Amino acid sequence: MAQFSIESNGRLEKTAVYYNGEQIGGIKEIFINLDEDGTFDGIIQYEGSDKKIHTKQIFSEYLENAKISEPTFTEEEAMALKLFTIDSDGDIEDTEILLNDEPLDGVVNIMLHIKGAETKKGIKAYFDKSNIPDHIEFKDEITYRNEDDSLETEGIF
Numbered sequence: 001m002a003q004f005s006i007e008s009n010g011r012l013e014k015t016a017v018y019y020n021g022e023q024i025g026g027i028k029e030i031f032i033n034l035d036e037d038g039t040f041d042g043i044i045q046y047e048g049s050d051k052k053i054h055t056k057q058i059f060s061e062y063l064e065n066a067k068i069s070e071p072t073f074t075e076e077e078a079m080a081l082k083l084f085t086i087d088s089d090g091d092i093e094d095t096e097i098l099l100n101d102e103p104l105d106g107v108v109n110i111m112l113h114i115k116g117a118e119t120k121k122g123i124k125a126y127f128d129k130s131n132i133p134d135h136i137e138f139k140d141e142i143t144y145r146n147e148d149d150s151l152e153t154e155g156i157f
Contacts, residue, residue, distance in 0.1 A: 001094070002059045004042070005085040006030070007078060010157035012116050012138055014081065016072045019058075025069035028053065032086070032112040040092045060090035082157050084112075084140075099156070108151060109143040 008015040017027050026047035033041040042058035048065030056063055073081065088095035097104045115137045140156040 001087060001089045003085060003087050004058050005083055006112075006114070007073065007081050007083045008140075008157045009081050010138060010140060010155065012114070012136070015114065015138075019063055019066065023069050023071055024063070025067040027114075028116065030058075030112065030114045032058070032110060034086075034092065034095070034097075034107075035109040036092075036107075038092050040088075040090065040095075042086070042088070042090070057090065059086075059088045084156050104142075104144075106144045106146070107142060108145050109141075109153075110156075111139060111141045112156065113137050113139040 003018075003020050005018040006015060007018070016023055017030065018024070024046065026049075027044065028047060029043075029045040031041060031043045033039055040059075043055065044058050044063070045053060045055045046063070046066060048054050049067050050065045052065070054064065054066075083098075083100050085098040085101070086095060087098070097107055097110070117136065141153055142156050143151055143153040146152055
């Protein structure tokens with residue numbers, strides 16, 4: 001089971017990515033799309049320690065040659081950020097979603113796309129989806145089902 005976390009305030013320059021507790025660097029793009037109907041897309045593209053660009057399924061593939069980096073934020077700085085975590089083995093049924101280490105209930109959909117540089121060789125090529133842009137983006141939305149069965153969408157960070 002993999003644990004994937006993003007610590008951020010919703011701005012690229014204040015974002016750190018963690019895989020199984022270690023901060024990883026060289027991130028080019030992250031795309032996560034989960035929904036209650038069974039959709040489970042978790043893709044990461046990064047420059048590895050071998051200087052090659054790797055594209056991997058976050059929860060079912062080993063992130064080979066990932067660059068492990070020192071913590072970006074001090075403990076004090078991190079207190080001003082949110083920590084979004086997904087624990088999963090790649091199966092939507094075996095997935096736990098947490099925000100600041102608290103489990104989230106009633107999640108219907110998560111759409112997260114972080115892309116730090118314009119490129120035509122991003123993860124969009126792996127999907128038949130036109131909603132993944134080629135330009136720099138930080139999109140973070142989570143949709144909850146309320147007790148009255150209505151839906152509410154808000155930003156994660």
